[in-house]
Amino acid sequence: VFKSAGDEVIGATINKMGSFSFRATKVGRETALAQIVRLVEEAQGSKA
Numbered sequence: 001v002f003k004s005a006g007d008e009v010i011g012a013t014i015n016k017m018g019s020f021s022f023r024a025t026k027v028g029r030e031t032a033l034a035q036i037v038r039l040v041e042e043a044q045g046s047k048a
Contacts, residue, residue, distance in 0.1 A: 003009060
């Protein structure tokens with residue numbers, strides 16, 4: 001997916017041309033991956 005200046009990128013985004021700067025808007029517990037992990041842990045706990 002082509003990205004332009006100002007577009008959001010996510011972890012594992014591949015840069016194929018040149019260089020770019022980015023700003024982290026979510027870190028730690030706020031990331032999408034952390035939220036998924038938390039939901040899975042909660043779901044596993046509720047099945048016990």
